[in-house]
Amino acid sequence: MCLYPNHTKFMERELKEVLIQQASNWLGIPMQTDWIQFQPTRKDVVGDLTLMVFPFAKALQRPPAEVAAILGEGLKNEVSYVEGYEVIQGFLNIIFSNDHWLHCLESMDRDDMYGISAPNSKPTVMVEYASPNTNKPLHLGHLRNIFLGYSVAELKKANGHRVVKTQVINDRGIHICKSMLAWQRYAPVLPNGERETPANTGIKGDKLVGKYYVAFEKHLQEELASVLERWKAGDFSGTSNAVQEKYKELTLACVGKDEKALAGIHDKIKELAKNETEILQAAKDMLVRWEARDPETYLLWSTMNGWVYEGFDVTYQRMGVDFDRLYYESDTFLLGKDQVMDGLARGVFFQKPDGSIWIDLSSEGLDEKLVLRSDGTAVYITQDIGTAIERFHNYQDLSGIVYTVGNEQDYHFKVLFLILEKLGYSWAKNCFHLSYGMVDLPSGKMKSREGTVVDADDLMEEVVMAATAMTEERGQIAALSEAERKALFEHIGMGGLKYYLLKVDPKKRMMFNPEESIDLMGNTGPFIQYTHARINSLLRKAEMETQVHALRIESNEIALIKTLSSFPSLIEEASEAYSPALLANYLFELTKAYNSFYQQCPILQEPDPSLRQARLILSSNVAKILGTGLRLLGIHAPARM
RNA sequence: GGUCCCGUAGCUCAGCUGGAUAGAGCAACUGCCUUCUAAGCAGUAGGUCUUUGGUUCGAAUCCAAACGGGAUCACCA
Numbered sequence: 001m002c003l004y005p006n007h008t009k010f011m012e013r014e015l016k017e018v019l020i021q022q023a024s025n026w027l028g029i030p031m032q033t034d035w036i037q038f039q040p041t042r043k044d045v046v047g048d049l050t051l052m053v054f055p056f057a058k059a060l061q062r063p064p065a066e067v068a069a070i071l072g073e074g075l076k077n078e079v080s081y082v083e084g085y086e087v088i089q090g091f092l093n094i095i096f097s098n099d100h101w102l103h104c105l106e107s108m109d110r111d112d113m114y115g116i117s118a119p120n121s122k123p124t125v126m127v128e129y130a131s132p133n134t135n136k137p138l139h140l141g142h143l144r145n146i147f148l149g150y151s152v153a154e155l156k157k158a159n160g161h162r163v164v165k166t167q168v169i170n171d172r173g174i175h176i177c178k179s180m181l182a183w184q185r186y187a188p189v190l191p192n193g194e195r196e197t198p199a200n201t202g203i204k205g206d207k208l209v210g211k212y213y214v215a216f217e218k219h220l221q222e223e224l225a226s227v228l229e230r231w232k233a234g235d236f237s238g239t240s241n242a243v244q245e246k247y248k249e250l251t252l253a254c255v256g257k258d259e260k261a262l263a264g265i266h267d268k269i270k271e272l273a274k275n276e277t278e279i280l281q282a283a284k285d286m287l288v289r290w291e292a293r294d295p296e297t298y299l300l301w302s303t304m305n306g307w308v309y310e311g312f313d314v315t316y317q318r319m320g321v322d323f324d325r326l327y328y329e330s331d332t333f334l335l336g337k338d339q340v341m342d343g344l345a346r347g348v349f350f351q352k353p354d355g356s357i358w359i360d361l362s363s364e365g366l367d368e369k370l371v372l373r374s375d376g377t378a379v380y381i382t383q384d385i386g387t388a389i390e391r392f393h394n395y396q397d398l399s400g401i402v403y404t405v406g407n408e409q410d411y412h413f414k415v416l417f418l419i420l421e422k423l424g425y426s427w428a429k430n431c432f433h434l435s436y437g438m439v440d441l442p443s444g445k446m447k448s449r450e451g452t453v454v455d456a457d458d459l460m461e462e463v464v465m466a467a468t469a470m471t472e473e474r475g476q477i478a479a480l481s482e483a484e485r486k487a488l489f490e491h492i493g494m495g496g497l498k499y500y501l502l503k504v505d506p507k508k509r510m511m512f513n514p515e516e517s518i519d520l521m522g523n524t525g526p527f528i529q530y531t532h533a534r535i536n537s538l539l540r541k542a543e544m545e546t547q548v549h550a551l552r553i554e555s556n557e558i559a560l561i562k563t564l565s566s567f568p569s570l571i572e573e574a575s576e577a578y579s580p581a582l583l584a585n586y587l588f589e590l591t592k593a594y595n596s597f598y599q600q601c602p603i604l605q606e607p608d609p610s611l612r613q614a615r616l617i618l619s620s621n622v623a624k625i626l627g628t629g630l631r632l633l634g635i636h637a638p639a640r641m
Numbered sequence: 642g643g644u645c646c647c648g649u650a651g652c653u654c655a656g657c658u659g660g661a662u663a664g665a666g667c668a669a670c671u672g673c674c675u676u677c678u679a680a681g682c683a684g685u686a687g688g689u690c691u692u693u694g695g696u697u698c699g700a701a702u703c704c705a706a707a708c709g710g711g712a713u714c715a716c717c718a
Contacts, residue, residue, distance in 0.1 A: 356716060373716040380718050411713055476678055520680045522666040530680045538677055599682040
């Protein structure tokens with residue numbers, strides 16, 4: 001707190017103390033702290049900070065304006081930097097002196113890391129994000145997840161936390177066996193005798209594996225259709241009696257049901273038939289062989305996962321994100337099983353006659369939840385239990401984990417955290433599900449089956465191409481080398497995309513409009529980058545002239561300084577709210593305010609050296625904060641564009 | 642059906658720990674480049690904050706219900 005003696009929250013606290021001390025003198029009665037409610041003064045009236053007077057007036061049974069005048073007069077006499085006040089209705093608008101704002105500017109100018117708390121001054125938190133399956137490439141949904149997780153990690157760091165960025169890679173399970181099986185069966189043999197690989201086809205590893213996942217699903221659907229056809233015709237050859245009975249039962253249940261119930265029953269029938277397909281059986285057999293560490297299966301598995309990782313690395317690199325430590329589900333699912341057995345012994349879980357292990361959460365208003373299958377294999381949550389505990393073993397000073405995962409898993413995390421708590425881990429209450437909303441397209445939901453999934457690599461390529469075309473047209477890039485230009489196009493395109501995905505409140509479902517995502521104007525990343533670049537150009541030309549001793553500021557400057565001085569508390573707020581959107585909106589407001597100032601006030605042309613110098617320093621600090629803020633969003637701030 | 646989330650301008654979103662006349666951006670329309678980068682600025686127009694009750698000095702904000710949209714309730718992940 002004391003790092004920034006001029007920042008907004010600090011002023012509020014100081015004034016609050018004065019009010020509490022002086023209450024009896026001024027008002028004749030002691031003051032209750034909850035009467036004191038500050039808010040920023042509206043832009044269209046005079047004043048820097050507003051005190052709500054209604055609570056005082058109510059308690060004192062006196063008109064608000066009268067009470068406001070007493071408080072205003074008192075603060076003016078008592079506090080050096082309170083220069084005056086205005087009373088409008090029940091609002092006391094406090095006016096700070098010019099000197100106060102000048103000191104604000106000077107102190108932030110001395111601090112290159114203005115707004116950033118001392119590193120490692122707060123507890124260690126782990127931020128998990130990305131966490132993909134290894135059977136298909138990353139898509140638009142992952143982009144929101146990854147940009148969000150990265151930015152939250154950076155915000156936590158900026159707020160003083162030690163941060164460990166991590167992900168858990170879902171490298172194990174039926175989904176990857178499907179790709180493996182399809183590759184084994186359908187990958188063509190090339191003229192040189194090799195099977196298709198990323199190396200001999202030039203296809204990116206994750207894309208190649210994804211291709212076979214799709215192939216698997218296609219063959220599965222075909223076989224499913226023929227099974228259903230056979231059953232419909234009364235042919236149950238090769239089908240067990242139990243399944244046959246179940247099918248007949250479900251078919252009979254269809255009679256007299258409404259449309260919705262009917263759809264549910266049809267889904268169950270499909271599920272039943274799917275399990276009867278040869279190809280799915282083969283994939284399941286492969287999973288069993290994998291768990292038994294069959295050498296051939298294991299080799300194929302590690303080879304194909306290796307392809308995927310190489311592909312992901314390329315994607316992560318372009319995204320500009322990184323991880324401090326990786327966890328693989330293939331390592332942690334066994335730990336999870338151990339934890340479940342341990343919990344069973346301690347009575348946290350219970351076993352059903354078929355051998356499956358459950359937890360009863362009905363006393364918490366939830367259901368019974370499976371934690372280990374009857375065949376002893378792990379489910380999704382088993383692995384999560386193991387991973388969480390492992391992480392606290394690996395990092396002794398870890399205080400909590402942030403899980404960046406979509407809100408479709410709200411229930412899952414509610415259950416997970418409850419289980420961890422019941423297992424007796426006190427840190428469970430410090431685990432937080434950073435639950436973000438789905439990304440919709442103008443055409444509706446993304447659906448892999450309908451081929452409407454937006455591929456992450458393709459999208460990044462498109463936004464950079466669009467940025468390239470527009471920057472070549474209007475950018476001031478004559479002085480840049482070819483390499484610098486390329487980097488600039490990349491920064492603008494990616495900056496636009498990241499800003500577009502981060503500016504919306506993470507909790508909310510959002511609409512992704514491809515055309516808007518490459519816009520340069522209005523509330524966009526490039527708009528902010530542009531202002532940063534323009535200030536840099538200004539500073540290059542000014543070459544920071546000889547130091548003038550007395551700076552001079554006017555009301556034009558004060559409005560901006562006010563915005564700048566709220567940056568530290570904004571970072572804190574955004575960090576605590578896990579919300580890069582708060583920062584994005586702040587940067588947008590600051591940019592608009594500066595552009596307006598820039599248009600209205602001459603800077604280099606200002607004849608008064610004291611004022612010119614103040615405006616340069618002000619501009620330089622706006623650029624500094626835009627740069628810091630953009631960095632926390634994972635966006636580069638070009639020096640020229 | 643149970644549980645959870647959402648509903649603000651034509652569109653996309655801020656504002657939500659109750660406070661002044663509900664704000665931006667896009668799209669539309671009007672101006673401003675012989676002057677510090679016009680990816681900019683200034684302005685016009687656009688609203689029953691889904692609806693109905695309640696809480697109180699005061700409600701977009703809190704509570705309840707209705708309507709509309711979404712998610713989830715797997716020996717999937």
